[in-house]
Amino acid sequence: MSNFHEAARLSVTAIATLNGYRFRNAPGAHEAVVDYALAIGIVDTKGHAQLDQLRQLRHDINYPADLVEPSRRELDVIASLVTSVIGSASEKLPAPRIPPPPDQPRR
Known part of the structure; x- marks a missing residue:
């Protein structure tokens, strides 16, 4: 769960x-990341709510007051959400400028 949250958070960051x-x-920084994702269109309002739930779930797991175990369905929904966040964030990145390879010495 922490890895899903981290992947989405780092993409938005x-x-x-x-x-x-x-x-x-x-x-409040992790909550600000979730809000920023909505503000720049990486997620819609439904995705924002789901991302915020993921943030809270990650907090509950990492700082447990009680044992938290998400269901398989919850994991599938979260995996789909994070994949979407990463894809949307990737689309906002500029194309990399890869230099041409150096000239190869002739043999």
Whole structure:
């Protein structure tokens, strides 16, 4: 669960960084990432709610007050959401500029 959350969070953070923004390492930062994903169109309102649920679920798992075990269906929904977030974030990245290979010495 933490890995799903981290993948989505880092994808959104990459776009924020590209746009000149940075999320503070402070309480509420992960929630700000979820809100930013909605603001820039990486997720719609339904995806925003799901991403926020993932954020809360990750928190509950990492800082348990009780044992949390998501169902297989929940895992499938989360995997689909994170795949969508990564894909949407990737589309917002500029095309990489790959230099041509160096000339090969002739034999």
